[in-house]
Amino acid sequence: MADTLINLVRVTKHYRRDTIDIPVLDNIDLEISRGEFLALMGPSGSGKTTLLNLIAGIDKPNSGRVVIDDKDITKLSEQQLAKWRARHVGFIFQLYNLIPVLSAYENVELPLLLTSLSKSKRREHVMTALSVVGLEDRERHYPRQLSGGQEQRVAIARAIVTDPTLLVADEPTGDLDAKSAEEILDLIKRLNEEFHKTIIMVTHDPRAASHAHAIIHLEKGVLSKSGGVYEVPAAHN
């Protein structure tokens, strides 16, 4: 089997609302190889976002280990975790989450402000990322001046500008029309094939999921495979 990037070991997560415990993830085990493109499906409220957040290091499990690149990130302090995310994870959100007062260029530059790169080096990286998503001519545009699909491409440029190992996408096409969604999915797939990014994408759209190598289902806190995990589904293209 290919080299493992992500390894979740007996991960449990529950939320507390008032006095009631809401179980979300129940003893989850999951192994994802480097270079994988995985779709995570499941009904609304099944815990997909929660699982993604644990892998991306913005949330911590109640028990279990989240090992990424041989590092158990549940053991990191908040500050170490922030640094780790900046280096290793690129985020793609359903609502793009661009900063409205910053231009496309400035939005993409944001993660680089956490590095020690010089201004000119940053410019190089930003322009490369913008050209990957095909928006190098929109660097001065503000989010409100862009279409939804373009906004998501800027957000993707921001996610890849630091060249992270892992990309997490939470319903990246959930707010887009069919045509823009298709473009975004093609772009994400290209990031996997051409730039060898490991990608985990939450979606509840089977068409979107069909772009992935494998689909896993989350239901009632438990994972199940669809047509065999880590297999390229036949349905796509």
Add this chain to the structure above:
Amino acid sequence: MAIPLKYNLRNLIVRRVSTLMTIGTIALVVAVFVALMSLANGLNSSLVETGSPENVVILRDGAQTEMQSFVTKEAFQVIQTIPGIARDTQGKPIASGEVVVLINLLRRGDISASNVTVRGVSETGVALRPHLKLVGGRMFRPDVGEAIVSRKIADRFQGASLGDELQLGRRKFAVVGIFDAGGTGFDSEIWSDVVGVSDAFDRASYSSVLLRAENVATRDQLVSRIEAEQRLKLESKSELAYYEEQTSASGPIRGLGIFVAIIMGIGACFGGMNTMYASVAYRTREIGTLRALGFSKLSIMTSFVIESMILALIGGVIGCLLALPVNGIATGTMNFRTFSEVAFSFRITPDLLLSALVFSLLLGFIGGLLPSRTAARMPITKALREI
């Protein structure tokens, strides 16, 4: 590197209505602060700067002001024999026995009266205050019923202008000159010769004695020698120290200024806090995003505190500009020690403006602290769920 400043500046512009309202609130508070403090400042300078370092004031033991004091003519003779007093070209000790009384004058355009200090001085007394300059008319001649009036008194009281006749006690005095004492306490006085004033008010004794020490270095020795003459029952201090003590008059105003500024400042803090809380709530998902990207809690907190401080600083600058026109406006108040009219101006100094700006930054800092802490402490996952 921190979150760029342009992020904060542009957010302030985007939310311009609440930004402007907060700036307005802070500007108002700072303007009031500057106005009140400049009042205290002006009052302080009208008294503190009064006096020459080598001059010594002698009062009756226990008297705090010249009004409450008397020094008999015999005591004045004895005082002049004490060694250490500077001498004039004729070898006479430079000492001036002076009579100080309060009279009531009507303010201009007003029916309310106010106490004004009348000082009877000798030629020596005039010479001991070299900063006093005539700006109109001429110096009074002794014992012919002439007086000079400070410009501030002449401007603000009836019948005290050049050419007018003033009723002082049981005698009339012609106003023959207007003087300017350079912002010192003498700017609130009417001067005439000591003999005439003594007669008009039936005074057998002097109120105080002003004399000049040989030099500043021996001044304090002279002061202790005078006080050592126990049978005279006199108290002596440097002229500077005497007038400095009188400045307790500005204390209440300064205190009031600080009190009002603090009360209004608390209000402005809440105003700023409100704006910042709204701003944080409005940007919750942005904050979650920035945190997810790897910006630390501290950089989020710093960014919001700085934003609040920028807001307050702009308000502070505008507040200073609003208050600037009061600079130099003359007014009068009661000196709480002497119960006489003290004329003074609002005085805005660079120091005061600086402290106003520091004050506004402080408002911004305090007002921004809690909202920024809220922003920094939000769990990332929760912040990202906000629409």
